[in-house]
Amino acid sequence: MSTQGRPTQLAAKIEKLKHELMTLGDLRPGTLSAQYNVCGKAGCACKADPPRKHGPYYQVSFTWQGRSRTQFVRPEHLVAMRQQLRNYERLRELVEAWIAAGLELSALRFGAVPSPRGRRAPTIRVGTRRKSQ
Numbered sequence: 001m002s003t004q005g006r007p008t009q010l011a012a013k014i015e016k017l018k019h020e021l022m023t024l025g026d027l028r029p030g031t032l033s034a035q036y037n038v039c040g041k042a043g044c045a046c047k048a049d050p051p052r053k054h055g056p057y058y059q060v061s062f063t064w065q066g067r068s069r070t071q072f073v074r075p076e077h078l079v080a081m082r083q084q085l086r087n088y089e090r091l092r093e094l095v096e097a098w099i100a101a102g103l104e105l106s107a108l109r110f111g112a113v114p115s116p117r118g119r120r121a122p123t124i125r126v127g128t129r130r131k132s133q
């Protein structure tokens with residue numbers, strides 16, 4: 001493939017990713033798990049040998065804004081919940097692919113600019129007053 005065609009190809013890929021992002025349905029982060037419990041009732045099947053524990057009880061665990069949480073999921077919401085979790089995973093894949101394409105495209109357009117020797121890149125302040133000396 002030609003180097004000239006690559007930016008066009010990447011731009012087209014990004015457009016495709018954007019389009020798919022716009023079509024994503026409801027989403028949420030998390031991991032779904034099933035739990036089986038033992039109760040306190042005497043003679044219950046959950047304490048038999050072999051035990052027939054209560055459940056499954058489904059829960060979704062996730063971390064959002066630095067906080068970990070676990071929420072129970074009603075059985076009737078399982079199908080929709082799984083779809084939301086898949087949509088979230090797809091979102092992450094699409095964003096990752098966009099970033100990868102963006103990095104490559106940026107490098108093709110701007111090239112690798114060497115930093116001036118012995119100097120740090122200048123800090124440009126915008127909209128701030130210069131300190132009086």
Ligand SMILES: [Zn+2]
Pocket residue numbers: 038039040041044045046047054
């Ligand atoms: Zn029980």
